[in-house]
Amino acid sequence: MTMNESPRIALVDDSASDQLIFSDMLSTAMPGAVVEVFSDAEAFLSSLEHAHFDCILLDLNLPGDSGMELLQVLRREPRYRLVPIIMLTGWGNEAVAVKAIKRGATDYLSKRDADEQALRRVIEAAFEDALREQQEDQQLNLLKSQARTDALTGLLNRSAFEECLRALSGGDVAPRSFAVLNIDLNKFKPVNDNFGHAAGDRVLKSIAQGLQSVVRTSDRVFRLGGDEFLVLLTPGPSEAELAGMAERIHARLHEPVFAEDRTCIYAGGGSVGVARYPQTSGSVDEVLATADRAMYEAKKSGRGVVIVDAAALNP
Ligand SMILES: Nc1nc2c(ncn2[C@@H]2O[C@H](COP(=O)(O)OP(=O)(O)OP(=O)(O)O)[C@@H](O)[C@H]2O)c(=O)[nH]1
Structure with missing residues (x-):
């Protein structure tokens, strides 16, 4: 002024x-x-x-x-x-x-x-x-x-995510509908081992941009740490929209990342665990824990995406 x-x-x-x-x-x-x-x-x-x-x-x-x-x-x-x-x-x-x-x-x-x-x-x-x-x-x-931003990717960080969770669980008001996609990159460690830490950083930044490019404006993308990301979809989309979104994200995670000299440094993709509120019973924290378990299941089974409480989508 x-x-x-x-x-x-x-x-x-x-x-x-x-x-x-x-x-x-x-x-x-x-x-x-x-x-x-x-x-x-x-x-x-x-x-x-x-x-x-x-x-x-x-x-x-x-x-x-x-x-x-x-x-x-x-x-x-x-x-x-x-x-x-x-x-x-x-x-x-x-x-x-x-x-x-x-x-x-x-x-x-x-x-x-x-x-x-x-x-x-x-x-x-x-x-x-x-x-x-x-x-x-x-x-x-x-x-x-x-304090709310991940310095490497510019995404929201874990503390911003916790703030968001508090708002979602918010006091006496029942939480709104939401869906959460828990994402962990597959075999990311070898990028650091084979091409160096800077190449690993390049991959994380590229993944962050990719995730942001596929979500809606009302959704938020977080980097929780390491190669772990989380997408919060608010309001919770319909089952069909959610399946489409999870597929788009999964496909985007598989797009190869290149070094400046055009060497492909990563194409490992990610494992995605999805849970929804209020469809997944329990508190907001329980829904997150469910998405986390679903991500490990996706990783173990090699299925890519596991959506909990959407039986029709998980044949
Ligand atoms: N370049 C870079 N690497 C990081 C950063 N934060 C964590 N890491 C590395 O990311 C790797 C994550 O480990 P894991 O998730 O066990 O590795 P992974 O190979 O993806 O294992 P799976 O998930 O089982 O496929 C570790 O090697 C960390 O050192 C970072 O900010 N930049």
Whole structure:
């Protein structure tokens, strides 16, 4: 939130004389600013349907408690969570101004002490604060997303998967339908042994891209670790769709992966165990354990795909 050349500033104040004084002061203090004046919270809020402001000067003494209420409404609104809001206070209002800061105001300025320099100083400082907060926010979001991402493939990682499971099992609300495909690559270790670890990484990345290319936008692909992947299909597809999806995934896993010199480094495919909720009885965790067992069964029997609780699909 940098202060641009011509910030849009809203002045919300019910006193006609203060509207004049502050509009005048703003035109000298911030010559490029575009200032819009509102006499009450309601008029200001309805203007937000078609306008956006970079900074708000808000009279703390609007009728009733509407100045403080407006402040809280704005801070709950994602667009205005970080926008500088400066409270204009009357004489002896410092205690209330401090309360306003606790409720999210960026700063306050006593009307008695206000002049062009003070106004400019407080607005510039508020923009700097907002910029700092925005950068901290971005860093936090980046850290959160890194913590949920597998660095090699860019897929969601095990901790993101656990988060997802908690949401699926979610408290008192019955989980929605879902299907889970537990995938483990076949004979992946020899890639590392024969072509080196970088070649193994190349295979894992290629498998990750392949999986992402075949699922629907509502589905999620995770790398749980090593050569173990998991696809979560939400909402759970019909039996026929699920069989089609499992087959597409299985086929995609079998596509050969080449080195830069076009040597084929992997074509081992994967074993896929599939379980569905609510068709597979038990809790969300039990459904996962079932998919895991199905994957081992697929690996042992060389069947490629084993779908549990879909007898018609597993002749
Ligand atoms: N290149 C690479 N290798 C990894 C990574 N993480 C784990 N591995 C290797 O992946 C291999 C996985 O072992 P296994 O699943 O037992 O090997 P596999 O040959 O696929 O065995 P089967 O599943 O029985 O066919 C191990 O050799 C790990 O060292 C990674 O991030 N990059």
